[in-house]
Amino acid sequence: RTLSEAEELVALAAARLAAIALQRHRTQVQLWHLAHHDRLTNLPNRARLQEKLDDAIQDARRHNTSLAVMFLDVDNFKIINDSLSHEFGDQVLQQVSDRLRGVVGGDGYCARLGGDEFTVVHEGAMSLAALGDLAGRLVVAFEPPLRIGDQEVKVTVSIGVSKFPEHADDAEGLLRAADTALFRSKERGRNQFALFNQEMLEEAARKFTIEQGLHGAIERDELRLVFQPELSLEGNRAVAVEALLRWQLADGRLVPPGEFLAVAEQSRLILDIGDWVMRTAIAKAAEWHRGPWPDVRIAVNVSPRQLLDGRFVARVASLLREQALPPSCLEIELTESVLQTGPATVEALRQLRALGVSIALDDFGTGYSSLASLEQLPLTRVKLDRSLVDTIDTSERSFAIAHAIIELCRGLGLAITAEGIERPTQFALLARERDVTLQGYLFSRPIPEPEWLALLPQVPARL
Numbered sequence: 001r002t003l004s005e006a007e008e009l010v011a012l013a014a015a016r017l018a019a020i021a022l023q024r025h026r027t028q029v030q031l032w033h034l035a036h037h038d039r040l041t042n043l044p045n046r047a048r049l050q051e052k053l054d055d056a057i058q059d060a061r062r063h064n065t066s067l068a069v070m071f072l073d074v075d076n077f078k079i080i081n082d083s084l085s086h087e088f089g090d091q092v093l094q095q096v097s098d099r100l101r102g103v104v105g106g107d108g109y110c111a112r113l114g115g116d117e118f119t120v121v122h123e124g125a126m127s128l129a130a131l132g133d134l135a136g137r138l139v140v141a142f143e144p145p146l147r148i149g150d151q152e153v154k155v156t157v158s159i160g161v162s163k164f165p166e167h168a169d170d171a172e173g174l175l176r177a178a179d180t181a182l183f184r185s186k187e188r189g190r191n192q193f194a195l196f197n198q199e200m201l202e203e204a205a206r207k208f209t210i211e212q213g214l215h216g217a218i219e220r221d222e223l224r225l226v227f228q229p230e231l232s233l234e235g236n237r238a239v240a241v242e243a244l245l246r247w248q249l250a251d252g253r254l255v256p257p258g259e260f261l262a263v264a265e266q267s268r269l270i271l272d273i274g275d276w277v278m279r280t281a282i283a284k285a286a287e288w289h290r291g292p293w294p295d296v297r298i299a300v301n302v303s304p305r306q307l308l309d310g311r312f313v314a315r316v317a318s319l320l321r322e323q324a325l326p327p328s329c330l331e332i333e334l335t336e337s338v339l340q341t342g343p344a345t346v347e348a349l350r351q352l353r354a355l356g357v358s359i360a361l362d363d364f365g366t367g368y369s370s371l372a373s374l375e376q377l378p379l380t381r382v383k384l385d386r387s388l389v390d391t392i393d394t395s396e397r398s399f400a401i402a403h404a405i406i407e408l409c410r411g412l413g414l415a416i417t418a419e420g421i422e423r424p425t426q427f428a429l430l431a432r433e434r435d436v437t438l439q440g441y442l443f444s445r446p447i448p449e450p451e452w453l454a455l456l457p458q459v460p461a462r463l
């Protein structure tokens, strides 16, 4: 071979090597891209976001500037995904990411954390007001429905926003703060954004502590019942007594249900607690039935989740039998949220009625479906919510409303209790409606058993 031929071969081999190296480099880049991006939307994934956030925070620290993280989630995405195929769900997610990119533009970048969770990161200084503005624009961007194939789909998003350095000083903390704020915006009714604040964190911590403490509260014998009478001017007597739950902490503080029941409702705890209440209330009522109060009636609040449990009716029946308490001595109180739980619960209520147990609709007048509840639930009593009774003595309109509702319930053959009577002027107005049962601080706060048994014989004189 000539020298020039040899040189040509060498050049060829070098070119081939370069091509291989380039190819290898491309593959590496592609692999890197795959590992750091979400395949569906081609947005940075969780791992990549973490790296980018770490870098951005270092930068922000060095230059003394700020950084914001928005945690965004598609409301009710699971329903879309489950009811209309997962392919459809994938397309929804792709379009959501397109729309996000469209709004964010050069103001930051988006990432997909998985599922229907996205983040938007904004680097550089931005006031909280400007941040709120951006988050608001993101929410509004979903007002026009998505178009998938020939179908229109309406989606809404909820957003939680956190900011460096105000809310956290590392990536993990920022994401957690934004997630906490997201939770809050969902709680407030979705389709909106919430800026993180310190109280939210305290709230989350408080919830966690409550949940931890509630586990084992029954075993440690920390639950208590207090009793508040419902009184009637017909016969000047107590028609019933409502059992209300309290949680007694080791330091002696009595925690009201408003502070822990919502947490219990989010888990199975509510079933154990509800069962304790029912068991204890029936046992107490049976004691009174055989002793100081033969025509006892005890009212027990029941959460929708208890009714959803298929064994509820049988359990109540067996407790009544065990304690030899006539079913007519028990009244269960429900709120109209039971209507959202479907036909099975209404059936359970029918069975309770068949057993002879009374059923009261609590907090009447606070919801939107009150009239539907009156029609669809097998009720014996309606309890007018405190908010209805509150202004009857200061506003003629509000008295007229309460009066009309009382007439309506009467017409339906339902017994009526007015809750939350605090002032003699409210009492004076309601006393005209002789058949309305009265309950409120004016007569008695909820009190422990010994006090209630002391009050019982004094009821006629008090009234």
Ligand code: C2E
Pocket (backbone or CB within 6 Å): 228, 243, 244, 245, 256, 257, 258, 261, 274, 277, 301, 302, 303, 333, 362, 363, 386, 419, 420, 421, 422, 439, 440, 441, 442, 446
């Ligand atoms: P509720 O069943 O509507 O009970 C009435 C609430 O109003 C009670 O609060 C009672 O203390 C309060 N109250 C009574 N009279 C007055 C008044 O004149 N003025 C004012 N401002 N308040 C009055 P409590 O005991 O904190 O209970 C709150 C709610 O927690 C209850 O509302 C009920 O929905 C729920 N709850 C209580 N015990 C239980 C239980 O054992 N199981 C379930 N599932 N829920 C319960």
Ligand code: MG
Pocket (backbone or CB within 6 Å): 242, 301, 333, 362
């Ligand atoms: Mg009640």
Ligand code: MG
Pocket (backbone or CB within 6 Å): 362, 363, 383, 385, 386, 419
């Ligand atoms: Mg009530």
